[in-house]
Amino acid sequence: MGTTESAPLSVEDIRADFPILEREFDGTPLVYLDNAATSQTPDQVVDAIVEYYRTYNSNVHRGLHQLSQEASIAYEDAHDRVAEFIGASGEREEIVFTKNATESMNTVAYAWGLEELGPGDEIVLTEMEHHAALVTWQQIAKKTGASVRFIEVDEDGYLDMDHARELIGPDTAMVxxxxxxxxxxxxxxxxxxxxLAHEQDALIFVDGAQSVPHMPVDVEAIDADFFAFSGHKMCGPTGVGVLYGKKHLLEEMQPYLYGGMMIEKVTFDDSTWHDLPWKFEAGTPVIAQGIALAEACDYLDEIGMENVHRHGEALAEYAYDRLSEFEDIEILGPAGDDRAALVSFNLESVHAHDVSEILNAHGVAVRAGDHCTQPLHDKLGVAASARASFYIYNTREEVDKLVEALEDARELFA
Structure with missing residues (x-):
């Protein structure tokens, strides 16, 4: 599990592992503050991908030759490494590699939801859900006759837990x-x-896309039935996601993607499925990406996930405090000392897209839009927001550059 705590985090040493951070645009250094969308990838992870393609590139579980044996072992070991990183004692049998967290959610929604949900069943979400969860469960509800209910978000950006206790009841099937x-x-x-879910014999699915990269996570301590995250937000490559599921649940579920590798026996009349987790990994899987994701776990554990967590929180609090100095900046969400490594905000009378363009001219990369949470933005009464999100290689000085660029935006639109 990713709880290793090593020497204090050295941002200077970490930045040396990310050559992209040395880029300049017309002489202006890059300040990359879009880590909630995707993190950058260190040399160690890139090297793992290159090593696979240069030295043992082969399909897995299908060949008896040496390359296939080497690739199969590395790919299987990657599942075990990811299981260790998130505290899954069931190891590889509880870890399904997908192409991203969205596919992980869809896997459960289709493989479990279509079979188990029906009229009268309730799916409980929150008003702050990413579209990957909201849209997926919304559409599954339409197909099954189930209904979707939402735990409210209060004015300070927290879940209303009294409302949660009211919503999660005997008819709840999934939270x-x-x-x-x-x-x-x-x-x-x-x-x-x-x-609350388990008291009602319901299951809980946790979207960990923004937690696994930034803090120690133990899926068994959480008691999550399902848990999803993506590699590209945690120093890993794009194209690989993870679905964790309790073994007994994955065993009971039927796959919804069919083809090679996920089968045990095929006749002209019927088919049977492979063991876990392979029955959910149809076709040629994400071999290089999965192996590289395991390397990303090693990289983060070497830094220490507690160190990663503290660094991200400290930068978010510093950014919150700096942005709070300006009366014409509205910050979304909790106070600076009680938030994860990101700050979404709006500059009064300036659209977030315009803010992002000005920041880009200063080399500062942020996200602008609804961040795949359009219903939440509607509830908050804002069309969009700008989001600065931080990771292990960011510095307080980069936050200062963000603020300086915002001052120029203020003057331009005054």
Whole structure:
């Protein structure tokens, strides 16, 4: 599990592992503050990908030759490494590699939801859910006759837990909740929500896309039934996501993607499925990406996930304090000392897209839009927001550059 705590985080040494951070645009250094969308990839992870393609590139579980044996072992070991990183004692049998967290959610929604849900069943979400969860469960509800209910978000950006206790009841079949809001920076009490779900014999699905990269996560301590995250937000490559599921649940579920590798026996009349986790990994899987994701886990553990967590929180609090100095900047979500490593904000009378363009001219890369949380933005009464999100290689000086660029934006639109 990723709870290793090593020597204090050295940002200067870490930045040396990310050559992209040395880029300049017309002489202006890059300040990369879009880590909630995707993190950068260190040389160690890139090297793992290159080594696979240069030395043992082969398909897995299909060949008896040496290359296939080497690739198969590395790919299987990657599942074990990811299981260790998130505290899954069931190891590889509880870890399914997908192409991203969205596909992980869809896997459960289709493989479990279409079979188990029906009229009268309720799916409980939150108002801060990413579209990956909200849209997926919304559409599954339409197909099954189930209904979707939403735990409200209060004016400070927290879940209304009294409302949660009212909503999660005898008709609840699934609670699906984001661990860390990608818009508000709120860290949700997922263990408490898991208890509420299980008291009603319901399951809980936790979206960990914004938590696994930034803090120690133990899926068994949370008591999550399902848990999803993506490699590209945690120093890994694009194209690989993870679905964790309790072994007994994955065993009971039927796959919804069919083809090679996920089968045990095929006749002209019927087919049977491979063991876990392979029955959910149809076709040629994400071999290079999965191996590289394991390397990303090693990289983060070497830094120490507690160190990663403290660094991100400290930068978010510093950014919150600096932005709070300006009366014409509205910050979304909780106070600076109680949020994850991101700050979403708006400059009065200036659209977030315009803010982003001005910041880009200063070399500062942020996200602008609704961050795949359009219903949440509607509730907050804002069309869009700008989001600065931080990671292990960011510095306080880069936050200062963000603020300086915002001052220029203010003057330009005055």
């Amino acid at each position: 699906s909740v984001v661990h860390v809001s990608n818009t508000l920076g709120t860290v949700n009490p997922v263990s408490e929500l898991a208890d």
